[in-house]
Amino acid sequence: MPTIAEKILAKKSGKRRVEPGEIIEAEVDYVMVNDVTGLPAFEVFEEFNTKPLKEKIVLIPDHYVPNKDIASAEQAKAMREFARKYKIPNYFEIGTSGICHQIMIERGFVAPGRLIVGADSHSCTYGALGALGTGVGSTEAATVFAIGKLWFKVPETQKFTIEGKLNRYVMGKDIILHIISDIGVSGSLYKVMEFYGSTIEELSLSDRITISNMAVEAGAKAGIIPPDEKVFRYLNGRVKGDYEAIYSDEDANYSEEFEYDAEEIIPVVAEPFLPSNVKPASEVDVKIDQAYLGSCTNGRIEDLRIAAKILKGKKVHRDVRMIVVPASKEVFEEALREGLIEIFLDANAYVSGPTCGACLGGYMGVLARDEVCVSSTNRNFIGRMGHKDSRVYLASPAVVAASAITGRITDPNEL
Amino acid sequence: MENKIRGRVWRFPDNVDTDQIIPAEYLTTSKPEELAKHVFEKVRPEFAKNVQNGDIIVAGKNFGCGSSREHAPRALLGIGISAVIAESFARIFFRNSINIGLPVIECKIDVEEGDMLEIDFANGRIRDLRTVKEFKFKRMAPFLLELINSGGLVPYVKNKLKCR
Numbered sequence: 092m093p094t095i096a097e098k099i100l101a102k103k104s105g106k107r108r109v110e111p112g113e114i115i116e117a118e119v120d121y122v123m124v125n126d127v128t129g130l131p132a133f134e135v136f137e138e139f140n141t142k143p144l145k146e147k148i149v150l151i152p153d154h155y156v157p158n159k160d161i162a163s164a165e166q167a168k169a170m171r172e173f174a175r176k177y178k179i180p181n182y183f184e185i186g187t188s189g190i191c192h193q194i195m196i197e198r199g200f201v202a203p204g205r206l207i208v209g210a211d212s213h214s215c216t217y218g219a220l221g222a223l224g225t226g227v228g229s230t231e232a233a234t235v236f237a238i239g240k241l242w243f244k245v246p247e248t249q250k251f252t253i254e255g256k257l258n259r260y261v262m263g264k265d266i267i268l269h270i271i272s273d274i275g276v277s278g279s280l281y282k283v284m285e286f287y288g289s290t291i292e293e294l295s296l297s298d299r300i301t302i303s304n305m306a307v308e309a310g311a312k313a314g315i316i317p318p319d320e321k322v323f324r325y326l327n328g329r330v331k332g333d334y335e336a337i338y339s340d341e342d343a344n345y346s347e348e349f350e351y352d353a354e355e356i357i358p359v360v361a362e363p364f365l366p367s368n369v370k371p372a373s374e375v376d377v378k379i380d381q382a383y384l385g386s387c388t389n390g391r392i393e394d395l396r397i398a399a400k401i402l403k404g405k406k407v408h409r410d411v412r413m414i415v416v417p418a419s420k421e422v423f424e425e426a427l428r429e430g431l432i433e434i435f436l437d438a439n440a441y442v443s444g445p446t447c448g449a450c451l452g453g454y455m456g457v458l459a460r461d462e463v464c465v466s467s468t469n470r471n472f473i474g475r476m477g478h479k480d481s482r483v484y485l486a487s488p489a490v491v492a493a494s495a496i497t498g499r500i501t502d503p504n505e506l
Numbered sequence: 507m508e509n510k511i512r513g514r515v516w517r518f519p520d521n522v523d524t525d526q527i528i529p530a531e532y533l534t535t536s537k538p539e540e541l542a543k544h545v546f547e548k549v550r551p552e553f554a555k556n557v558q559n560g561d562i563i564v565a566g567k568n569f570g571c572g573s574s575r576e577h578a579p580r581a582l583l584g585i586g587i588s589a590v591i592a593e594s595f596a597r598i599f600f601r602n603s604i605n606i607g608l609p610v611i612e613c614k615i616d617v618e619e620g621d622m623l624e625i626d627f628a629n630g631r632i633r634d635l636r637t638v639k640e641f642k643f644k645r646m647a648p649f650l651l652e653l654i655n656s657g658g659l660v661p662y663v664k665n666k667l668k669c670r
């Protein structure tokens with residue numbers, strides 16, 4: 092019996108049923124490109140000599156905007172000009188916008204049952220709302236601009252069940268790092284992860300987004316969570332168009348099944364240089380130079396709230412730079428309203444408008460040689476945030492905030 | 507794509523990510539020749555200097571993991587790599603490579619840096635000309651083979667648009 096991904100791919104390819112391994116061509120609901128992957132897509136698209144399917148296209152500059160240098164300014168300009176030339180309605184200029192995946196969700200492009208591709212590997216984020224979201228390349232994005240369809244190999248699906256009540260200060264980030272440390276960075280290669288269990292049901296949508304966001308860090312094509320009332324409520328008044336929630340059958344065919352006990356999950360960090368190098372935060376004694384709170388993984392209001400709760404009335408350690416980057420304008424505004432920004436400023440954190448920036452070693456917080464950063468982002472590869480001899484420890488917003496105060500990697504329960 | 511190619515081996519380990527292949531700071535261009543200058547700059551600075559046209563990358567598991575940047579296979583094409591052989595590939599890298607016409611072969615082979623390989627695509631065989639060892643690989647699905655043979659996704663889409 093089919094899984095969520097199989098059902099979505101069957102529906103979008105006009106078939107009654109598809110099997111893992113089969114190659115199909117499916118109708119894509121939305122295709123997103125950012126300022127880095129956009130330009131090559133536009134160049135390829137021009138070769139097709141056709142009109143774009145405007146309503147399907149979403150253009151979000153976020154990696155190097157506000158422009159970092161002249162080359163990135165040219166890239167952002169190319170996106171703006173493409174939007175103008177073809178009158179693409181869904182172009183999001185800075186000042187209205189934010190990090191691409193957050194905007195895709197906030198602006199109602201992502202909804203249950205949809206097939207969405209993005210020329211960005213973290214497009215798997217959309218699985219948190221029951222969509223099949225997956226990353227593609229720029230040439231593929233251009234293909235969807237032109238014909239609205241793309242080839243897919245139907246993936247196998249793995250089932251992950253997490254049961255029980257979470258410990259204090261354990262977040263979605265700790266859950267997904269716990270899973271990746273168990274299955275490894277290629278543990279879900281070519282596969283779809285589906286998440287179940289009482290722990291997942293209890294989680295906020297924001298924490299679920301963190302989990303789906305990092306599915307690609309296990310090699311997965313997507314990380315899907317069956318949509319529930321929390322998702323429907325969030326989409327109410329936000330979603331574009333209609334949608335239909337799709338669920339796996341009771342006896343769906345999973346290639347593997349994994350079970351975890353929530354009580355065994357604790358605040359962790361992933362040490363350099365792989366997201367699977369997971370250690371309890373309390374056992375890692377490392378001095379930090381920078382603490383980064385932001386990104387599509389953990390730059391939402393729920394993330395800022397927990398960090399602010401920990402930082403309230405305290406100061407960032409004098410040897411540490413703390414950088415806070417809300418993932419979107421909406422998050423920024425809400426953080427202002429709730430007084431969170433004031434708490435960060437009082438603590439001597441640096442707060443900026445939304446951008447990918449330092450998450451990918453772009454700008455606004457690049458690391459020097461031998462520097463260490465504890466970061467709420469999703470990748471700790473060699474040189475990811477700067478110099479090849481710098482080191483990134485991935486962690487939840489709670490661990491990032493606690494570490495910023497002590498100047499060392501810290502489990503917030505120890506404060 | 508030629509049916510048979512020959513090239514020298516460059517060995518790489520497991521989990522080579524796209525940040526290693528082409529660091530993010532060079533993503534302000536998408537031209538293969540420009541990107542080629544910085545291939546593996548942080549992890550193997552000698553690579554870009556010494557690589558020869560037609561050379562082959564042989565790697566472990568999960569090659570090309572990380573970001574979706576098509577810049578990674580483009581940079582490898584730009585510097586003259588003729589094929590990548592790995593135990594397994596990250597899926598976006600695999601798709602991107604096929605879509606732009608860079609042959610990627612999933613196969614575990616036991617060869618050394620500098621060996622000369624001959625890849626026979628039609629018969630799914632790789633031969634090490636130094637050790638005379640032979641390795642077999644599973645041929646690609648017909649649709650994907652057709653895609654690579656026709657030069658990638660661009661000609662495929664052009665054809666579809668014509669048929670409308």
Ligand code: SF4
Pocket residue numbers: 153154190191192211213386387388446447448450451468469
């Ligand atoms: S915040 Fe980081 S991981 Fe997310 S889209 Fe931007 S660069 Fe990629």
